[in-house]
Amino acid sequence: MWEYTEKVKEFFLHPKNAGEMEHPDAVGEVGSMLCGDALKLTLKVDRKTGKITDARFQTFGCASAIASSSVLTELIKGRTLDEALELTNQDIAEYLGGLPKEKMHCSVMGREALEAAIANYRGETRPVDREEKIICKCFEVSEEKIRRVALENSLSTVEEITNYTKAGGGCGSCIPAIEAILKDIWSVRPEREVPKTPRKMTNLQRIALIQDVIEKEIRPRLQSDGGDIELIDVDGKRVIVSLRAMCVACPMSEVTVKGIEEKLRELVSEDLVVEAA
Amino acid sequence: MKPIYLDNNATTSVAPEVFEEMRPYLQEFYGNPSSMHTFGGHLYRKIEEAREKVAALIGAAAEEIIFTSCGTESDNTALMSAVESYPAKRHVITTRVEHPAVLNFCKHLARKGYRVTFLPVDSLGRLDMDAFSRAIDDDTAVVSVMYANNETGAIFPIREMGEVLRERKILFHTDAVQAVGKIPIDTKTLPVDMLSLSGHKVHAPKGVGVLYVRKGTRFYPYLIGGHQERGRRAGTENVASLIALGKACELAGLALRGEVEYLGRLRDRLENALLQCCPDVRVNGDTEHRLPNTTNISFEYVEGEAILLRMDEYGICASSGSACTSGSLEPSHVLRTMGVPFTAIHGSIRFSLSRYTSEAEIDRVIEVMPGIVKELRNLSPYGKRKMASG
Numbered sequence: 001m002w003e004y005t006e007k008v009k010e011f012f013l014h015p016k017n018a019g020e021m022e023h024p025d026a027v028g029e030v031g032s033m034l035c036g037d038a039l040k041l042t043l044k045v046d047r048k049t050g051k052i053t054d055a056r057f058q059t060f061g062c063a064s065a066i067a068s069s070s071v072l073t074e075l076i077k078g079r080t081l082d083e084a085l086e087l088t089n090q091d092i093a094e095y096l097g098g099l100p101k102e103k104m105h106c107s108v109m110g111r112e113a114l115e116a117a118i119a120n121y122r123g124e125t126r127p128v129d130r131e132e133k134i135i136c137k138c139f140e141v142s143e144e145k146i147r148r149v150a151l152e153n154s155l156s157t158v159e160e161i162t163n164y165t166k167a168g169g170g171c172g173s174c175i176p177a178i179e180a181i182l183k184d185i186w187s188v189r190p191e192r193e194v195p196k197t198p199r200k201m202t203n204l205q206r207i208a209l210i211q212d213v214i215e216k217e218i219r220p221r222l223q224s225d226g227g228d229i230e231l232i233d234v235d236g237k238r239v240i241v242s243l244r245a246m247c248v249a250c251p252m253s254e255v256t257v258k259g260i261e262e263k264l265r266e267l268v269s270e271d272l273v274v275e276a277a
Numbered sequence: 278m279k280p281i282y283l284d285n286n287a288t289t290s291v292a293p294e295v296f297e298e299m300r301p302y303l304q305e306f307y308g309n310p311s312s313m314h315t316f317g318g319h320l321y322r323k324i325e326e327a328r329e330k331v332a333a334l335i336g337a338a339a340e341e342i343i344f345t346s347c348g349t350e351s352d353n354t355a356l357m358s359a360v361e362s363y364p365a366k367r368h369v370i371t372t373r374v375e376h377p378a379v380l381n382f383c384k385h386l387a388r389k390g391y392r393v394t395f396l397p398v399d400s401l402g403r404l405d406m407d408a409f410s411r412a413i414d415d416d417t418a419v420v421s422v423m424y425a426n427n428e429t430g431a432i433f434p435i436r437e438m439g440e441v442l443r444e445r446k447i448l449f450h451t452d453a454v455q456a457v458g459k460i461p462i463d464t465k466t467l468p469v470d471m472l473s474l475s476g477h478k479v480h481a482p483k484g485v486g487v488l489y490v491r492k493g494t495r496f497y498p499y500l501i502g503g504h505q506e507r508g509r510r511a512g513t514e515n516v517a518s519l520i521a522l523g524k525a526c527e528l529a530g531l532a533l534r535g536e537v538e539y540l541g542r543l544r545d546r547l548e549n550a551l552l553q554c555c556p557d558v559r560v561n562g563d564t565e566h567r568l569p570n571t572t573n574i575s576f577e578y579v580e581g582e583a584i585l586l587r588m589d590e591y592g593i594c595a596s597s598g599s600a601c602t603s604g605s606l607e608p609s610h611v612l613r614t615m616g617v618p619f620t621a622i623h624g625s626i627r628f629s630l631s632r633y634t635s636e637a638e639i640d641r642v643i644e645v646m647p648g649i650v651k652e653l654r655n656l657s658p659y660g661k662r663k664m665a666s667g
Contacts, residue, residue, distance in 0.1 A: 002582075012583070013590065018656050033620045033659055036580065036600045036608070040658035058658035062582035062601035066656060170607065 004063060005097035011067035016074055021056040028117025031109055035139050035166065037061030039069050041113040043076075045121055050080045057113075064096075064103040071095050072110040081118050087111065088152060089164075094202055101204065104164045108149055135177050138170025146181055154205070156186055156212060206268065207234045213267045214241070218260055229260070232277045239264060242277040281638045284594045285478075286427050286455055286571060286629035291521070292480040298524040299482070302517035310514050311505070320516050327523025331487055334526040335472065336463035343488045343510050344519050348454040348475030349378035351488035352421070354499035354510070355450040355471040356382050359419030360391065362495035363448070366418035372396040372404060372433075373614040379421050379452055380610075392416070401563040402431040402615045409438060417447050424453035424462070424472075428598060428611040428627055429562025430571025432456070439468030448494070454478055454486075458529035459568050460537060470494045476518060480631070481525035485518035532632055540630050541569035547628060547639050548572045554647040555654075561617055561625060570630040573598070573612075575621035579653040584626055587649040593642055598625040620659075 004012075024042035031038035037060060044054035055073035059066045071092050076084040089107035093099045099107060132142040149155065149164050158178050162169040168178050201209065214231050222229050228244035241260065243253055253276065261274035282290070308317030310324055328339045345351045356379070360369070371383045373395045380395075387393040394412040397405050404422070413420075420442055425432045435451050442449045450471040456462060458479035464472065471494065476485035490496050490509075502511030552558050557577040576584060581599030588595060598609030600623065608622045617625070628642075 009586075012586065015656065029658070033578070033623070036619075036623050038658055058656060060578065060657040060659055061580050062599070063586045065580075066583060 002064070002100050002103065004067075004100070007095070007097045008064055008067045008099070011070045011096065012063040015057075015066055015070040017054075017056045017070060017077075018058070019056055020058065021054065024056075026117040026121035028113040028115070028120055030112045030116055031061075032140070033060055037065045037106065037109060039065070039109050039113045041069070041072070041117045043117050043121065045081065050082070052076050052079055052081065052084060061106065061109075062103070064099050065106040065109065067096055068092050068099070068106040068110045069113075072114060076114065081121065084114060085118060087114065089149075090153065090202060090205075098202060098204055101160075101163045101208075104153075105166050108164050112145075135181070136165075136167035136170065136174045138174075139166040141165050141167035143181060146178060147185060150182060150185055154201075154209065156182060158182070160208070201269075203234075209268050210234055210239055210264060210272075213264055214260075217263055217267065222256070227256075237269075237271050237273055239272050239274045240277050241274060278592045281591070281593045281641060283628040283630060283634065283638075283642065284596050285631040285634075286430075286627065287596055288477045288483065289480045289631055290633060291482050292525060292528055294528060295481055295521045295524045299517040299521035302520055306516075308516075310516060311503070320514075324514055324516065324519050327519045330523035330527045330530075331474075334462075334530045335457065335474070335489060336465040336467075337489050338492065340507070341464070341489055341492055343490060343506050344514065344522075345486040345488055345510060346484055346512075346515065347486045348376075348452070348473050348478070349486075350499070351454075351473035351475070351486045352376070352378040352450075352452050353382050354488050355473060355490075356386070356419060356421060357499050358471075358490075358495075358497040359448045359450065360386065361497035363418045366416050368392045368394070368414060368416040369418060370394045370396065370409070370412050370420040370422075372398065372422055374398055374402065374426055374428075374611045375421070375423055376427055376452060376454070379423070383421070396422075398614055400616050402426060402429045402561070402611070403563050403566075404433050406434070406437070410441070413441070413445060413447065417445075419448040419450060421450040421452065424451045424456035425459070425568050426562070426611060427455045428609060429573045429615075430455070430568035430629075431563040432460070432566040432568065434566075435469065436467060443468045455568060455571075458526070458533070459540075459570055461533060464489060464491065476522045476525065479522075479525045479529050481522040482518050485515055485522050487522070536632050537569050539632070540634070543634060543636065543639050544570060544572050544628075544630055547630075547642060548574065550643040551646055554643070555650050558650075559621060561612055561615065561621070571627065572629075573625060573627045575617070576624040576626065576650045577620050578657050578659040579624045579650060581624055581626060583653050584624065584649060587653065588645075591641070591645050593645070595629075596627050598627070599623045 021042040025045040026043040028041040040058045042056050043052050046053050055077050057069040057073050059069040075087055089111040092107040092110050132144050134140055135143050135146055145165060146161055146167055153164055155161055158168050158175050161167055161178050168175050211231055219229055230242045230244055232240040232242050257274055257276050264272045308320055310320040312318050328342045332339045332342050369383055369386055369391055371379055383393045396408050422433055424435055439449050449469050451469050452473045454473055454475040457474040470491045472489040474487045477483040498509050500511045505511055505514055551574055559575050561573040561575055581597030582601035585597050598612045600608040612622045
């Protein structure tokens with residue numbers, strides 16, 4: 001069973017702004033029944049002020065898809081179109097008190113529908129109408145979407161891409177292509193800048209990033225010296241790790257912990273404190 | 278609030294009589310049946326009594342019953358034993374709709390270099406018997422086909438297949454986890470060599486299973502160690518659970534005849550009411566050859582997880598083949614193999630009843646389901662559009 005927050009349950013059981021809208025000024029439709037979830041967002045826009053005066057949704061999907069859609073409509077009402085566009089999928093997830101990582105794609109779908117609706121209002125060609133390269137054929141996910149979501153959410157593994165976009169979650173034949181895209185994205189900039197996201201991270205994202213840095217940056221180095229490390233817990237700014245194998249008996253282990261701290265401060269957040277369990 | 282539990286193909290409640298029977302063996306009589314002292318040693322006899330009760334339910338002899346830790350262990354043991362016993366044969370036949378305990382073990386064998394045939398099914402989930410006949414050859418070490426499908430309840434022609442295989446002298450295993458205790462099974466006349474069953478599907482606790490191995494069948498143990506189960510399955514006996522399973526099988530045997538009729542009637546009432554409650558509802562799978570307690574129903578244009586969580590608000594428990602409930606993005610492999618349209622798989626709900634399901638509970642489900650489906654369809658961008666056009 002998924003661990004949904006009370007907020008998700010509330011918005012799923014008693015969704016706000018659900019249903020059809022008569023004569024909407026803008027319509028954004030994303031997803032398909034085939035993929036397992038779809039969202040139709042409709043807006044009323046005040047022509048003079050450019051403000052969204054009403055928003056409604058219709059969603060085919062699971063509890064978190066319905067809750068994400070409902071929250072989206074709540075968050076954009078009263079905003080101007082430009083202000084609404086500043087909304088990210090993380091804002092939706094945060095408003096709900098977080099989503100299970102496998103369900104992050106529900107928040108991404110909300111953000112996409114918003115973009116589509118605003119493009120529709122402005123008479124722009126929707127991005128999906130442009131010719132684009134489909135990477136994941138099972139869920140019809142384009143390279144452009146994978147790139148955008150990866151950058152916006154600092155995603156660096158295929159698993160994360162699957163959680164956020166579903167790409168790679170079907171037959172799996174596109175996984176090498178996703179890997180190539182990720183490699184391409186994250187090797188453009190010098191590596192150490194990568195995880196330094198300008199955006200504020202949610203707790204879950206920070207933990208994921210810490211785990212990632214330990215797996216990719218720190219563990220291989222310790223293992224090459226016959227040691228090993230395990231992430232035990234992240235409690236606010238405190239990162240509790242356990243040194244394993246040769247590290248346990250190593251007289252230099254204190255230095256090692258300091259080194260790990262330095263690396264995590266560099267790549268994740270400057271205020272982290274590393275402690276050995 | 279007592280839940281309305283219609284998820285008995287997932288697991289069942291421990292019958293009160295079963296719990297009473299096992300309780301002393303969790304508390305007072307904690308001995309090891311292998312011990313020389315009376316305190317432990319006398320448990321050996323209790324286990325043999327349980328073995329006889331299990332055997333009686335499926336028409337077997339006591340020595341044909343091997344206790345295991347679960348249905349999965351029984352399935353794995355059967356397949357492993359078969360390929361170990363016939364090392365020269367490198368071909369295995371199974372179906373595409375097996376439980377993961379068989380399906381993934383066969384995929385494991387394929388990675389080890391075995392040739393594995395995964396038999397297809399038709400749109401009602403019926404096995405392609407021509408494909409079955411064509412697949413058999415002299416290299417076939419074992420055929421493993423489930424007795425009844427856990428998702429749709431569809432029953433496979435095990436007798437017919439067994440007769441073919443007996444003639445060809447090929448080992449035949451059936452995963453009867455969903456069938457035992459729900460329909461009569463008699464190994465005296467059923468031509469199978471091995472059969473798996475699981476305790477927690479028949480109102481015994483979780484953590485106990487059985488592999489039936491017909492006398493004279495070559496056998497190779499999966500767990501190797503002590504002498505327990507006459508050297509065929511090592512590990513100290515789960516005494517209390519074995520005794521519980523014995524009691525559960527005894528109860529199932531007594532209740533079976535009446536239950537088939539009772540559950541079938543209740544299930545049909547639920548099914549018919551739901552089919553009529555709203556448009557665009559369909560039953561998945563073979564309704565002619567089916568377990569009496571199971572129905573798999575698709576509510577199109579709504580998603581299964583959403584339905585389940587709305588049902589949860591009323592304390593109604595069932596399950597779904599939807600992708601969102603599977604822990605991956607993949608919807609049910611059974612319904613996909615049957616070619617059920619994705620739109621229907623996403624909205625599929627399995628109801629599985631037990632002897633403890635009451636008329637009143639079914640009435641309650643019939644009462645609340647239409648509202649749940651209607652509300653979710655109102656939320657869905659497809660529901661209205663489809664209804665307007667059709």
